Amino acid sequence: MAINGSSRRGRLSLRQVFAAPLAIAVLSIVGLISALVGDDIWDVLSWLTLAIPVAVILYYWLRRP
Amino acid sequence: MRAKTIKTWHLVHKWTSLVCTLFLLMLCITGLPIIFYEEIDHLTGNVPDLPGLEGVSASAGADKIVAEAQRLYPGEQVKYVIWDDHQPNLVYASMQGPDSPPDKFRVLAFDGRTGNLLQEPNYNSGFMYVMFTLHVDMFAGLPGALFLGVMGLLFVASIVSGTVLYAPFMRKLTFGTVRHDKAPRAKWLDLHNLLGVVTLAWVVVVGFTGVINTLAEPVLALWRFDQLAEMTAPYQGKPPLEKFGSIDSALTAAQAALPDMTPSFVAMPGTDFSTNHHYMVAMHGDAPLTSRLIQPVLIDAETGAVTDTRELPWYVKTLLVSQPLHFGDYGGMPLKIIWAILDIVTIIVLGSGLYLWLARRRSSIEVEIEELERAEARLAAE
Numbered sequence: 001m002a003i004n005g006s007s008r009r010g011r012l013s014l015r016q017v018f019a020a021p022l023a024i025a026v027l028s029i030v031g032l033i034s035a036l037v038g039d040d041i042w043d044v045l046s047w048l049t050l051a052i053p054v055a056v057i058l059y060y061w062l063r064r065p
Numbered sequence: 066m067r068a069k070t071i072k073t074w075h076l077v078h079k080w081t082s083l084v085c086t087l088f089l090l091m092l093c094i095t096g097l098p099i100i101f102y103e104e105i106d107h108l109t110g111n112v113p114d115l116p117g118l119e120g121v122s123a124s125a126g127a128d129k130i131v132a133e134a135q136r137l138y139p140g141e142q143v144k145y146v147i148w149d150d151h152q153p154n155l156v157y158a159s160m161q162g163p164d165s166p167p168d169k170f171r172v173l174a175f176d177g178r179t180g181n182l183l184q185e186p187n188y189n190s191g192f193m194y195v196m197f198t199l200h201v202d203m204f205a206g207l208p209g210a211l212f213l214g215v216m217g218l219l220f221v222a223s224i225v226s227g228t229v230l231y232a233p234f235m236r237k238l239t240f241g242t243v244r245h246d247k248a249p250r251a252k253w254l255d256l257h258n259l260l261g262v263v264t265l266a267w268v269v270v271v272g273f274t275g276v277i278n279t280l281a282e283p284v285l286a287l288w289r290f291d292q293l294a295e296m297t298a299p300y301q302g303k304p305p306l307e308k309f310g311s312i313d314s315a316l317t318a319a320q321a322a323l324p325d326m327t328p329s330f331v332a333m334p335g336t337d338f339s340t341n342h343h344y345m346v347a348m349h350g351d352a353p354l355t356s357r358l359i360q361p362v363l364i365d366a367e368t369g370a371v372t373d374t375r376e377l378p379w380y381v382k383t384l385l386v387s388q389p390l391h392f393g394d395y396g397g398m399p400l401k402i403i404w405a406i407l408d409i410v411t412i413i414v415l416g417s418g419l420y421l422w423l424a425r426r427r428s429s430i431e432v433e434i435e436e437l438e439r440a441e442a443r444l445a446a447e
Contacts, residue, residue, distance in 0.1 A: 011236050011237060011440075011444065012235070012236055012237070012239070014232060017231070017232050017235045017236065017240075018231075018232070019240075020240040020241075021231070021240070021262040021263065021265060024262075024263050024265075024266070025265050025266035026266075028265075028266035028267050029266050029270070032266070032267070032270055032390060035353060035395050035396030035400055036353050036354050036386075036389060036390070036395055037352075037353070037354060038352065038353070039352070039353060043396045043397050043399075043400065046396045046400055047396065047397075047399040047400060047403065050267065050400070050403045050407070051403060052263075053263040053264050053267065053407065053410075054403065054406050054407070054410075056241070056259075056263050057259065057260055057263060057410060059241070060241035060242075060243055060259055061243060061256065061259070063241075063243075064245065
């Protein structure tokens with residue numbers, strides 16, 4: 001049975017499983033710190049990086065195969 | 066990962082989550098309005114608007130404000146004079162009577178230019194007070210706060226175990242898969258995994274800094290017994306002062322000692338942050354981080370001379386840096402909105418986790434683990 005979104009090769013490696021979550025986590029931490037160290041451009045950087053999780057959720061939740 | 070290991074991590078995830086979920090739901094729900102505390106205060110008129118005064122830039126001085134507060138409420142004493150973070154001409158005096166509970170203050174808002182009373186904001190009742198107190202200690206004081214701290218630690222443990230479990234569940238699914246066409250349980254498992262894993266860093270930071278914030282009272286007590294006691298040792302045993310010297314000259318002295326900083330608040334003699342003989346002028350910088358990291362300057366309340374000033378120790382600094390990281394109030398309105406959305410996402414993760422547990426098939430996890438086990442065995446055989 002073909003499951004939507006399942007990988008063709010069957011199993012993903014740990015690296016494949018965690019690549020996207022890790023990238024999002026690193027960017028989130030950049031955002032959490034950047035607004036703390038400065039204003040203006042640093043605030044904008046935090047808005048952009050911390051909006052990524054929200055955008056990713058909306059994209060995958062609303063996407064219909 | 067071996068099936069036995071998965072089973073163990075699942076038990077950790079299940080039990081840490083079950084114990085803390087209801088409290089975390091309460092924290093997320095009460096936390097939502099608290100993100101917008103300032104804005105709600107403005108909307109409900111609990112923060113005064115400063116009247117426009119053309120060409121008036123002079124300051125009335127803290128002495129005048131304190132004297133006015135004492136004149137209005139002679140039965141109470143001014144404990145703190147606080148400058149508003151955003152409007153430097155807005156100055157608050159917080160007062161307590163001899164019988165006031167330690168956490169209840171009367172707050173008076175003054176125009177710092179004229180020294181006129183603008184308003185008496187209410188921080189001791191109403192919707193926001195209830196939300197805030199539930200969030201901080203559930204009306205149970207220090208034990209309540211520490212209890213919520215333990216719940217926060219369990220929450221962090223549940224996030225860690227949930228992340229470990231993410232791997233075996235996602236081995237056959239590409240990132241972001243939501244099986245809309247499957248049974249609701251599969252769909253909500255996918256959403257629980259997706260929402261949980263993409264908010265991982267944010268939720269760990271907000272959760273863990275929340276735990277640190279529950280330690281505020283013990284941390285400040287430690288500072289009092291450690292550094293404050295050391296800095297004011299020569300004054301120990303002296304009888305309390307009958308009359309205090311000028312606060313404005315104390316401010317001038319503190320300003321001279323730390324010329325790059327501005328006063329954030331003054332603790333009057335006889336508070337937790339001062340002694341019976343000292344004013345404590347808390348100075349701060351103006352960057353997002355340095356505005357939180359105050360530096361206490363101790364001023365002899367009789368002579369107005371600086372007696373000591375030291376940077377705060379690491380444990381108080383950790384607490385002060387934890388606060389913005391927990392509240393999300395350090396990057397303007399867009400950051401607050403992101404905080405609110407991620408808070409709602411966390412509510413969905415908690416709710417879906419609860420749903421997955423309630424709607425579990427008969428020993429469904431055993432079935433799932435068996436499936437994984439079979440997959441592992443197949444793989445080993447290949």
